[in-house]
Amino acid sequence: MGGFKVSEIISRQVSSRAELASPAEELGIYYQVYNLMEQEGGPSFDVTYRLFLRSGTEEHPIGKPIVRSGLTEPVQGWSFPLEKGPSGSYRLEVTVDDHGSQASGSLDFEVL
Incomplete structure (x- = not known):
């Protein structure tokens, strides 16, 4: 099979203002993975x-990457x-x- 893609992150559950969140909230995302290798x-x-x-044009990683392995359901959510x-x-x-190719998506947001 050819490559696959991560659909746009379509759900943000942070506040009524799409790009802003308060520290008391959680960031929730939902996405679907298409064309996984058989x-x-x-x-x-x-x-x-x-x-x-x-910070301006620079980015600094926060903490360690979180890895979830061996997933089988193409619809995923995380908060x-x-x-x-x-x-x-x-x-x-x-x-x-999917151990044959990779795809990435990203989401920009601001915490007040």
């Missing part, structure tokens, strides 16, 4: 979440609390690897 026993893939704090990080501009990067 494997014996069905598709299997890994997802890596990376969070970056943005995390914003209370532990400082206020500022962030970018969340989601990378999917």
Whole structure:
């Protein structure tokens, strides 16, 4: 099979203002993975979440990447609390690897 893609992150559950969140909220994302490589026993893939704090044109990783391995369902959701990080501009990067190819998507947001 050819490559696959991560659809746009289509749901943000942070506040009524799409790009802004308070530290008391959680960031929730939803996405769907398409065209996974066929494997014996069905598709299997890994997802890596990376969070970056943005400062002007620079980005600095926050914490270690979070890796979920051996996933089989193409529809995925994930949320995390914003209370532990400082206020500022962030970018969340989601990378999917089906052991044949990779695809990434990202989301920019700001914590007040």
